[in-house]
Amino acid sequence: MSAPMTCDDCKTNVASVFLTEIVEGKMKKVNLCDSCAKTKGVLDPTGFALADLLLGLGAAQEIERASGAAQRCPGCGFSQADFKKTGRLGCAQCYETFGEGLTSLLKAMHTGTQHTGKVPARIARTVERENALKTLQKDLQKAVADENYESAAQIRDQLRQLETSAEA
Amino acid sequence: MKIETVLAHPSDWLRGDGPHHQIVISSRVRFARNIRTHAFPGWAKKAERALILEEIKPRVDELPEMQDAFSEYMQELTALDKQVLVERHLISREQAAKNTGSAVVINRKQTLSIMINEEDHLRMQALRSGLQLKNVFKLLDKVDSALEQKLDFAFHPRLGYLTACPTNVGTGMRASAMVHLPALVLSEQINQIIQAVNKIGLAVRGLYGEGTEAMGNLFQVSNQKTLGEKEEEIITRLNQVIEKIIEHEQNARQLLLQKRLGTLLDQVGRAFGILTHAHSMTSKEALNLLSFMKLGIDLGFFPDGHRPVIDELFMETQPAHLQKNTQQKLQVEERDALRAGIIREKLKQFPEPDVGPIPENGNGSTEKPDDE
Numbered sequence: 001m002s003a004p005m006t007c008d009d010c011k012t013n014v015a016s017v018f019l020t021e022i023v024e025g026k027m028k029k030v031n032l033c034d035s036c037a038k039t040k041g042v043l044d045p046t047g048f049a050l051a052d053l054l055l056g057l058g059a060a061q062e063i064e065r066a067s068g069a070a071q072r073c074p075g076c077g078f079s080q081a082d083f084k085k086t087g088r089l090g091c092a093q094c095y096e097t098f099g100e101g102l103t104s105l106l107k108a109m110h111t112g113t114q115h116t117g118k119v120p121a122r123i124a125r126t127v128e129r130e131n132a133l134k135t136l137q138k139d140l141q142k143a144v145a146d147e148n149y150e151s152a153a154q155i156r157d158q159l160r161q162l163e164t165s166a167e168a
Numbered sequence: 169m170k171i172e173t174v175l176a177h178p179s180d181w182l183r184g185d186g187p188h189h190q191i192v193i194s195s196r197v198r199f200a201r202n203i204r205t206h207a208f209p210g211w212a213k214k215a216e217r218a219l220i221l222e223e224i225k226p227r228v229d230e231l232p233e234m235q236d237a238f239s240e241y242m243q244e245l246t247a248l249d250k251q252v253l254v255e256r257h258l259i260s261r262e263q264a265a266k267n268t269g270s271a272v273v274i275n276r277k278q279t280l281s282i283m284i285n286e287e288d289h290l291r292m293q294a295l296r297s298g299l300q301l302k303n304v305f306k307l308l309d310k311v312d313s314a315l316e317q318k319l320d321f322a323f324h325p326r327l328g329y330l331t332a333c334p335t336n337v338g339t340g341m342r343a344s345a346m347v348h349l350p351a352l353v354l355s356e357q358i359n360q361i362i363q364a365v366n367k368i369g370l371a372v373r374g375l376y377g378e379g380t381e382a383m384g385n386l387f388q389v390s391n392q393k394t395l396g397e398k399e400e401e402i403i404t405r406l407n408q409v410i411e412k413i414i415e416h417e418q419n420a421r422q423l424l425l426q427k428r429l430g431t432l433l434d435q436v437g438r439a440f441g442i443l444t445h446a447h448s449m450t451s452k453e454a455l456n457l458l459s460f461m462k463l464g465i466d467l468g469f470f471p472d473g474h475r476p477v478i479d480e481l482f483m484e485t486q487p488a489h490l491q492k493n494t495q496q497k498l499q500v501e502e503r504d505a506l507r508a509g510i511i512r513e514k515l516k517q518f519p520e521p522d523v524g525p526i527p528e529n530g531n532g533s534t535e536k537p538d539d540e
Contacts, residue, residue, distance in 0.1 A: 076211060078207075082211070089333075118329075123323055123325075
């Protein structure tokens with residue numbers, strides 16, 4: 001018989017909860033001690049904590065590699081060591097601070113890296129305008145480059161209109 | 169509304185009157201949201217958590233959906249009260265462990281619950297009986313849209329809603345359905361189904377156990393990914409998959425009726441016999457046996473009028489519900505005895521299983537069962 005397995009989370013206690021989950025055809029196994037299993041909520045039949053836990057285990061290393069161990073979030077003082085401990089981030093700004101390490105992580109755990117769903121109404125209005133501005137600016141550059149001054153003037157007027165409406 | 173009122177009234181989603189309620193117990197959608205300017209609950213200091221709570225709770229309380237709601241700070245609830253809410257899926261286990269600095273608001277019908285300062289500042293969920301993911305999503309979307317006008321949610325143009333755990337980033341949405349699949353388990357097709365569902369990016373989880381060991385033949389199917397897909401796309405795909413699972417379960421039931429009626433009758437008969445005569449029963453055994461009683465009703469072995477008794481027992485035999493109803497804290501052995509007693513009492517008027525009337529499509533079932 002081999003030695004008893006230790007908990008994947010606290011790495012000290014003997015594991016007594018053995019979890020297997022199949023995600024997209026890939027089998028993942030996690031061994032936990034009683035107390036870690038409880039705090040992680042994996043015994044919760046309705047909880048979604050298991051997936052988070054499974055995916056979270058490799059996340060800290062990923063962030064450490066990309067942003068270095070010493071980096072702290074200017075917003076909340078959170079460090080990658082804290083992420084290693086909890087598998088959770090400190091605040092919204094952490095997504096910028098640890099952005100580089102997170103990107104590859106997010107790519108691995110999600111369908112894409114670009115949010116395509118709901119946008120808060122307030123932000124939707126700003127984003128829409130900014131996108132329109134960007135498109136018009138590009139069009140303007142192209143028109144100027146093509147020496148198509150008539151359409152360039154038109155685009156410039158549209159840009160001005162959009163900018164004044166933004167200020168209003 | 170007081171906690172006593174909540175506990176005295178079973179949740180609406182338990183009534184078992186939603187679409188496809190024979191196979192789909194409930195549909196649930198939850199959103200995770202955070203306030204842009206504050207640290208996430210797990211990282212915020214006590215004082216900041218209190219501040220966040222006071223910023224959010226009044227906004228939740230004033231929602232039209234939360235008129236006459238149950239709204240309480242976690243430290244005001246006893247461990248047993250919390251456990252009852254967990255068993256009803258109204259709060260998470262994680263929230264039940266919280267005290268000062270966290271709160272929960274539950275609407276009158278217990279179909280909408282909003283946890284404040286769980287893993288994220290806001291965890292809101294809607295829950296309904298049967299398969300109605302789209303309705304559940306619409307209700308929650310409306311609540312979310314009302315809240316975003318008053319609260320400054322953390323949102324990133326590329327990453328979407330920002331959450332404490334990167335697995336929830338994007339839509340912050342987890343949609344799930346709880347399904348009862350006894351025939352797929354009995355006919356040993358369940359692992360195939362689980363694997364097929366996993367292949368398309370959805371997760372299947374048993375209640376407690378895994379694979380065929382799932383307790384009470386109850387499984388939860390949910391989306392795994394939250395970034396890169398619209399909410400409606402996730403819901404639609406999940407809905408399609410659930411409909412397929414229902415179809416497979418129904419086919420498996422028909423096949424069992426036709427080819428293995430003996431096995432089926434044996435399982436239901438044993439469940440009936442043990443439930444009506446046992447004097448000690450764990451909640452696991454109760455769940456597993458009640459599952460076969462539920463199947464028995466679905467297949468017409470028992471009159472349909474007896475369905476509510478079984479549905480109620482699924483919840484009432486859970487440890488916290490059991491203790492809440494008797495108003496006392498019990499040892500495990502006492503609980504098991506009490507549980508068996510309640511079940512015997514409730515099933516006193518229950519008729520014996522009768523194979524006579526087989527429901528629609530039950531042709532072929534009049535033949536003699538295989539005697540293997």
